[in-house]
Amino acid sequence: MGEMHNLRCSKCGYGIEANTGIGMLYSEENVVNNFLADLIEDSKLTNQAKTLLKEGNRLNENYGHAIYACPNDFYLFNKFYFQLDPTEFVPQYPCPYCQTTLERVTFAKGSLGTTKLKFIEEPKKFWQCPKCGNEELNEISYGNWD
Ligand SMILES: [Zn+2]
Numbered sequence: 001m002g003e004m005h006n007l008r009c010s011k012c013g014y015g016i017e018a019n020t021g022i023g024m025l026y027s028e029e030n031v032v033n034n035f036l037a038d039l040i041e042d043s044k045l046t047n048q049a050k051t052l053l054k055e056g057n058r059l060n061e062n063y064g065h066a067i068y069a070c071p072n073d074f075y076l077f078n079k080f081y082f083q084l085d086p087t088e089f090v091p092q093y094p095c096p097y098c099q100t101t102l103e104r105v106t107f108a109k110g111s112l113g114t115t116k117l118k119f120i121e122e123p124k125k126f127w128q129c130p131k132c133g134n135e136e137l138n139e140i141s142y143g144n145w146d
């Protein structure tokens, strides 16, 4: 079961509704054989992944929908994260606005009732609202999906 987040900038309201994690149909077999193109939503990346799978790569068990941000302009996106082993291939999703490769973000502590997002690969780098520069988000609603 995955989580559903509705995150909004506490100042201007910019934000994202994002699903994270995996649904109950997301077995490794289903993801590889049936869902891959729909999850990746990028034909070039899908073809890269399919070629690697044909060549004997396996889907790492750590996969699911995730929140990504552009490290350049900080726009937020909901993308599917996965890794293929042993090549350690991970999808590089380009930002539609500036083509910078999107990076995964994770929740960090904000002040009471708010959250911040930080870049997983650069733990000292915090997300900033692309519209107003604020760093804090309110979680408007939270739930589960399957
Ligand atoms: Zn804002």
Ligand SMILES: [Zn+2]
Pocket (backbone or CB within 6 Å): 070, 071, 072, 073, 074, 075, 095, 096, 097, 098, 099, 100
């Ligand atoms: Zn960008």
